[in-house]
Amino acid sequence: MTNGPDRREQILAAAVRVFAERGFEATRISDIAAEAGVAYGLVYHYFGSRDAIRDAVFRETWGRMLEAVGTAEQSAGSAPERLELVVKIVLRAWRDDPDVVRLIVREVARSPRLADELDQVGAALATLERIVAGGQREGTIRTSLDPALCARMLYGALEEILTGWVLGRLPDDAEAVRRAEREVTRTVVGGLLV
Amino acid sequence: MTNGPDRREQILAAAVRVFAERGFEATRISDIAAEAGVAYGLVYHYFGSRDAIRDAVFRETWGRMLEAVGTAEQSAGSAPERLELVVKIVLRAWRDDPDVVRLIVREVARSPRLADELDQVGAALATLERIVAGGQREGTIRTSLDPALCARMLYGALEEILTGWVLGRLPDDAEAVRRAEREVTRTVVGGLLV
Amino acid sequence: MTNGPDRREQILAAAVRVFAERGFEATRISDIAAEAGVAYGLVYHYFGSRDAIRDAVFRETWGRMLEAVGTAEQSAGSAPERLELVVKIVLRAWRDDPDVVRLIVREVARSPRLADELDQVGAALATLERIVAGGQREGTIRTSLDPALCARMLYGALEEILTGWVLGRLPDDAEAVRRAEREVTRTVVGGLLV
Amino acid sequence: MTNGPDRREQILAAAVRVFAERGFEATRISDIAAEAGVAYGLVYHYFGSRDAIRDAVFRETWGRMLEAVGTAEQSAGSAPERLELVVKIVLRAWRDDPDVVRLIVREVARSPRLADELDQVGAALATLERIVAGGQREGTIRTSLDPALCARMLYGALEEILTGWVLGRLPDDAEAVRRAEREVTRTVVGGLLV
DNA sequence: GATGAATGAGATTTCATTCAT
DNA sequence: AATGAATGAAATCTCATTCAT
Numbered sequence: 001m002t003n004g005p006d007r008r009e010q011i012l013a014a015a016v017r018v019f020a021e022r023g024f025e026a027t028r029i030s031d032i033a034a035e036a037g038v039a040y041g042l043v044y045h046y047f048g049s050r051d052a053i054r055d056a057v058f059r060e061t062w063g064r065m066l067e068a069v070g071t072a073e074q075s076a077g078s079a080p081e082r083l084e085l086v087v088k089i090v091l092r093a094w095r096d097d098p099d100v101v102r103l104i105v106r107e108v109a110r111s112p113r114l115a116d117e118l119d120q121v122g123a124a125l126a127t128l129e130r131i132v133a134g135g136q137r138e139g140t141i142r143t144s145l146d147p148a149l150c151a152r153m154l155y156g157a158l159e160e161i162l163t164g165w166v167l168g169r170l171p172d173d174a175e176a177v178r179r180a181e182r183e184v185t186r187t188v189v190g191g192l193l194v
Numbered sequence: 195m196t197n198g199p200d201r202r203e204q205i206l207a208a209a210v211r212v213f214a215e216r217g218f219e220a221t222r223i224s225d226i227a228a229e230a231g232v233a234y235g236l237v238y239h240y241f242g243s244r245d246a247i248r249d250a251v252f253r254e255t256w257g258r259m260l261e262a263v264g265t266a267e268q269s270a271g272s273a274p275e276r277l278e279l280v281v282k283i284v285l286r287a288w289r290d291d292p293d294v295v296r297l298i299v300r301e302v303a304r305s306p307r308l309a310d311e312l313d314q315v316g317a318a319l320a321t322l323e324r325i326v327a328g329g330q331r332e333g334t335i336r337t338s339l340d341p342a343l344c345a346r347m348l349y350g351a352l353e354e355i356l357t358g359w360v361l362g363r364l365p366d367d368a369e370a371v372r373r374a375e376r377e378v379t380r381t382v383v384g385g386l387l388v
Numbered sequence: 389m390t391n392g393p394d395r396r397e398q399i400l401a402a403a404v405r406v407f408a409e410r411g412f413e414a415t416r417i418s419d420i421a422a423e424a425g426v427a428y429g430l431v432y433h434y435f436g437s438r439d440a441i442r443d444a445v446f447r448e449t450w451g452r453m454l455e456a457v458g459t460a461e462q463s464a465g466s467a468p469e470r471l472e473l474v475v476k477i478v479l480r481a482w483r484d485d486p487d488v489v490r491l492i493v494r495e496v497a498r499s500p501r502l503a504d505e506l507d508q509v510g511a512a513l514a515t516l517e518r519i520v521a522g523g524q525r526e527g528t529i530r531t532s533l534d535p536a537l538c539a540r541m542l543y544g545a546l547e548e549i550l551t552g553w554v555l556g557r558l559p560d561d562a563e564a565v566r567r568a569e570r571e572v573t574r575t576v577v578g579g580l581l582v
Numbered sequence: 583m584t585n586g587p588d589r590r591e592q593i594l595a596a597a598v599r600v601f602a603e604r605g606f607e608a609t610r611i612s613d614i615a616a617e618a619g620v621a622y623g624l625v626y627h628y629f630g631s632r633d634a635i636r637d638a639v640f641r642e643t644w645g646r647m648l649e650a651v652g653t654a655e656q657s658a659g660s661a662p663e664r665l666e667l668v669v670k671i672v673l674r675a676w677r678d679d680p681d682v683v684r685l686i687v688r689e690v691a692r693s694p695r696l697a698d699e700l701d702q703v704g705a706a707l708a709t710l711e712r713i714v715a716g717g718q719r720e721g722t723i724r725t726s727l728d729p730a731l732c733a734r735m736l737y738g739a740l741e742e743i744l745t746g747w748v749l750g751r752l753p754d755d756a757e758a759v760r761r762a763e764r765e766v767t768r769t770v771v772g773g774l775l776v
Numbered sequence: 777g778a779t780g781a782a783t784g785a786g787a788t789t790t791c792a793t794t795c796a797t
Numbered sequence: 798a799a800t801g802a803a804t805g806a807a808a809t810c811t812c813a814t815t816c817a818t
Contacts, residue, residue, distance in 0.1 A: 007802080007803090025219045028786090028787065028788090029787080029788070029789090030787090038803080038804090039803060039804045039805060040804075040805060040806095041789090041790085041791085041803075041804060041805065042802080042803055042804075044788090044789070044790080045801095045802070045803070045804095046802095049788085049789080050787095050788065050789090122363070125363075145377055145381070146373065146377065148358070148363075148364060149355065149364070149373075149374055149377050149378075150377075150381070152351070152354040152355050152357075152358050152364070153351040153354065153355070153377075153378060153381060153382060154351075155354055156350035156351045156352070156353055156354025156355070156357075157346070157347040157348075157350045157351050157382070158350070159350055159354070160346040160347065160349055160350025160351075160353070161343065161346050161347070161350070163346075163350075164342070164346050169316070169319075169342075170342060170343070170346070179340065179343075180343055183339055183340065183343055183344075183347075184343075184347060186385065187339070187344070187347060187382065187385035187386055188347060188351070188381065188382060188385055190385050191380065191381035191382055191384050191385030192381055201777085201778095222811090222812065222813085223812075223813065223814090224812080232778080232779090233778060233779040233780060234779075234780055234781090235778070235779055235780065235781095235814095235815085235816085236777080236778055236779075238813090238814070238815085239777070239778070243813080243814080244812095244813060244814090395781080395782090413607045416807090416808065416809090417808080417809070417810085418808085426782080426783090427782060427783045427784065428783075428784060428785095428810095429782070429783060429784065429810090429811085429812085430781080430782055430783075432809090432810065432811080433780095433781070433782070433783095434781095436810095437809085437810080438808095438809065438810090510751070513751075533765055533769070534761065534765065536746070536751075536752060537743065537752070537761075537762055537765050537766075538765075538769070540739070540742040540743050540745075540746050540752070541739040541742065541743070541765075541766060541769060541770060542739075543742055544738035544739045544740070544741055544742025544743070544745075545734070545735040545736075545738045545739050545742075545770070546738070547738055547742070548734040548735065548737055548738025548739075548741070549731065549734050549735070549738070551734075551738075552730070552734050557704070557707075557730075558730060558731070558734070567728065567731075568731055571727055571728065571731050571732075571735075572731075572735060574773065575727070575732070575735060575770065575773035575774055576735060576739070576769065576770060576773055578773050579768065579769035579770055579772050579773030580769055589798085589799095610790090610791065610792085611791075611792065611793090612791080620799080620800090621799060621800040621801060622800075622801055622802090623793095623794085623795085623799070623800055623801065623802095624798080624799060624800075626792090626793070626794085627798070627799070631792080631793080632791095632792060632793090
């Protein structure tokens with residue numbers, strides 16, 4: 001017996017880095033093992049198969065993101081203030097944990113299996129939906145809107161900005177990040193108000 | 195028999211269907227050949243390699259979409275009216291040509307290689323950017339906004355709604371499509387106005 | 389297009405030789421490909437999987453044997469004469485086609501999957517059973533006997549003698565083969581008579 | 583804790599069960615450890631290798647069978663009576679210890695390596711041979727027969743009946759077992775008599 | 777142009793065995 | 798004695814690509 005959970009974490013962290021670097025489809029088990037500095041078979045000792053690693057990695061990265069978004073839902077303040085907080089949290093993740101964002105942007109959205117089986121995107125959207133519906137009840141958001149549609153508009157806008165950063169198509173210095181926060185809040189969140 | 199261009203189109207159309215159905219990575223040359231009803235080697239006769247097929251397919255599908263978005267840029271009217279037209283064109287594509295939309299949503303949008311080499315998404319974003327900048331010049335859109343950021347917000351919002359339809363997460367009957375057009379226009383386009 | 393069926397036969401014949409030589413479990417696909425003098429992947433082109441090759445080989449080898457035993461069932465003469473013919477055919481197979489006998493003796497009997505799915509042993513036993521039952525009707529074989537049990541006794545006796553030859557435990561020169569025919573006929577077939 | 587021999591027996595008994603269930607080739611060390619309820623490495627502590635376990639198991643199971651057949655050779659009575667006793671002992675083993683019989687039928691009988699290295703089948707056949715030769719000396723068995731051949735005929739007949747039971751192809755209730763004893767004795771043993 | 781047989785590099789996965797604790 | 802984490806060689810299988818006809 002050695003250091004079980006540690007090893008597992010070590011491999012998982014390596015997988016996040018490699019997936020973020022080259023994408024899931026282009027990543028070989030040997031890449032992960034090499035990055036983690038362990039033997040080939042140990043990856044299989046902790047994760048049963050290639051797909052299992054992918055699922056674990058996605059669950060893990062999304063877990064962090066969802067937890068953060070969850071705090072916004074629990075925060076004090078009106079619905080628009082909560083949405084503003086979501087915008088801040090999501091966009092700042094790029095600076096705080098770029099590998100996770102890279103992974104989410106590049107892989108999670110496109111994976112049919114994930115969309116069906118893990119559906120963490122769905123969880124994020126559901127959180128946004130609840131916040132919007134709360135805003136309609138408290139009278140801060142137009143009741144003519146469909147919360148599910150609003151959730152997708154905001155989510156899509158945020159994801160596309162992250163994509164711009166990931167692909168180096170948009171400036172991502174600290175000032176640009178603050179500006180993006182401001183503009184998304186004014187435009188999309190502002191567009192929802194009564 | 196010498197029906198060259200026809201055969202090529204036949205294979206390309208089959209590739210669109212298969213890619214839309216199962217994704218690019220999961221699609222084998224044999225799947226395309228089978229769907230097209232031609233022999234294995236003929237796919238290689240017209241397209242030199244697997245990647246060449248992918249590029250041709252993506253260029254082709256995006257070609258149609260970009261052409262449509264281009265007509266909006268050329269249309270008469272103010273910038274907000276042009277953006278509204280883009281919204282209409284993009285969202286109605288789902289009803290008109292779902293396989294193409296499926297393909298774009300699942301594969302094109304965030305594929306790193308494509309973004310680099312074909313960068314047709316970039317072309318679409320550039321069109322939106324030009325419309326927004328035009329609106330700022332004509333005084334209909336707030337000048338404090340960054341056109342590149344606006345383009346991405348609108349693009350992302352649209353794409354995420356299409357994703358909802360592709361994955362069956364949002365209702366997509368004719369009435370729902372009209373409603374989505376209205377809400378995106380009011381919320382995101384409306385949020386850009388002075 | 390090249391010479392399809394020929395290639396398939398070529399691989400199948402190679403597989404028979406290799407299986408007979410080293411046994412199924414110890415045989416690698418690469419062994420078969422090398423013995424057949426073809427590329428690795430071609431084995432998979434004609435047979436879908438390792439198990440499929442095994443099944444095809446067993447079906448093929450047993451096919452030849454069963455066909456031979458079938459002729460005995462069709463032959464003129466009394467049941468004991470037919471059984472004597474079966475004894476002759478089976479024991480002479482060792483001289484005529486040792487690889488096939490080796491394979492049957494070493495592999496077929498022990499394979500649970502085969503016993504269940506291909507069950508060619510079952511077909512051979514059924515033929516013997518029918519001959520014995522016919523003998524009971526014509527009054528040449530004791531009616532107190534269970535034909536299924538008789539079939540197994542004769543089959544087992546023959547197989548065990550073949551095993552002795554395959555493993556080099558019994559002399560197998562022409563004279564020894566003739567003697568074995570005589571003794572099995574006198575002892576086991578003779579033991580069944582009224 | 584120092585219950586060495588007990589542990590060893592525990593693992594050996596588990597191996598017999600697992601081998602009988604799924605065959606030697608399909609059995610993993612982990613299967614044996616799990617069935618025995620001990621840790622992975624402990625199997626290696628008591629047995630040095632996978633092959634060593636197999637050999638130990640086969641020696642063990644055959645040991646019991648050979649011991650039983652040996653008592654027949656030592657028994658009072660004529661050679662035919664001794665052979666009748668062998669038939670009884672072998673066929674009744676199915677009811678008494680089916681896992682052992684299953685193992686012998688499926689794995690031991692024709693395994694080339696075993697036949698060469700352990701050759702316990704050879705020992706059983708030798709015992710039968712000695713009984714037959716004794717019968718020829720005492721004048722109860724035809725002297726024209728080759729004892730080695732007779733031994734194989736009887737052995738094969740018995741084994742094939744056991745196979746029928748193992749595979750569920752023959753009825754194996756108490757009455758059917760008694761009948762099989764009677765018929766083998768009359769047919770094969772009877773066929774040897776002067 | 778058209779076919780599909782042939783090739784082989786490379787990926788996933790298994791599992792006997794070792795070894796530190 | 799007992800545990801199970803760690804290792805890596807070896808096997809199966811896939812599939813893009815080539816090529817003879």
